[in-house]
Amino acid sequence: MSVSEIAPNRNGVDVPTLFATLDAVRAQPELARFRFRSDHRWVSGTYNRGSINGFYGAGQDHVRDRTTVVEADHPTVLVGKDHAPTPAELLLNALGACLMSGLANIAAARGIDLDEVTATVEGDIDLRGILGLDDGVRNGYEGIRVVFHVKGDAEAERLAGVVEQSRRRSAVYDVVTTGVPVSVSVAVA
């Protein structure tokens, strides 16, 4: 596809800048090194507060104008106070968000206008794992299902292809399906 064929703003995506960014990273791969971060503070019981702001990437530190606070708690049926969603739900949210975030870029690059995209992420979990009641039951989800509904100016097969490509390039999908090394340590005060 030549540059003249690319709509400058399709699906809210600045397509020329997107391609220019890809070229810049291709020429200078160290721009692709990012370090993301989330800070947490315990409040009471299962209730706690996460804050997201700064990150490192494209060769420099970035500080946003505002900090996003995401709280977590357990529901009353799990002896929490239900002030906020459970961390297990926040994990599903991160997965759905990642699959959604790539979609419009891919559709724009393929010349597809999107009208409406929704998705539902569901996960089944047997809490005997985290409750320590059965060592044969894992702590995490047994399985997660994501179902998309996509409306756009392309036939069903091409719209499904956009979702499939988003899955193939999703950071969170990769981590959630494959796993990643995590170190947990306690700093001495």
Added chain:
Amino acid sequence: MSVSEIAPNRNGVDVPTLFATLDAVRAQPELARFRFRSDHRWVSGTYNRGSINGFYGAGQDHVRDRTTVVEADHPTVLVGKDHAPTPAELLLNALGACLMSGLANIAAARGIDLDEVTATVEGDIDLRGILGLDDGVRNGYEGIRVVFHVKGDAEAERLAGVVEQSRRRSAVYDVVTTGVPVSVSVAVA
């Protein structure tokens, strides 16, 4: 530890109810079957909105009084509008929240009063993976580090033991380190 030795409310945890809940699930394991859910809607470009409310668990459907909205976007350096954190940051948030949520229950069960707990979760990622610029680079994080600071009425080793037990019983830590099967499908409209 006999029931008479258990403080009824330590660290904001209703300890007798916590133990009663464990007994109830032990007697009726099907109460432990939960299905969590997150709903998503594309807004524009990389910007999208997730909603968390209802879940199934302990034998019934639960609907909360309010829906929690968690938005996601890409930063401008990644050709987004930076309306919200990236999904990759939301994943770190879910992990930190899960390790935090279990902590006070474990401390309470061990008779430890917590004063202050904070944690930082950091992840390193090479975006050449999701940008499709190098097939040898994975889409997800290369590694994630969690560092806790814990203050409480116990020696450092016992406080570290609370964090370690929270890690051993964390649903999100399990998924993020080990992976889980995820199906992604597109429903025909």
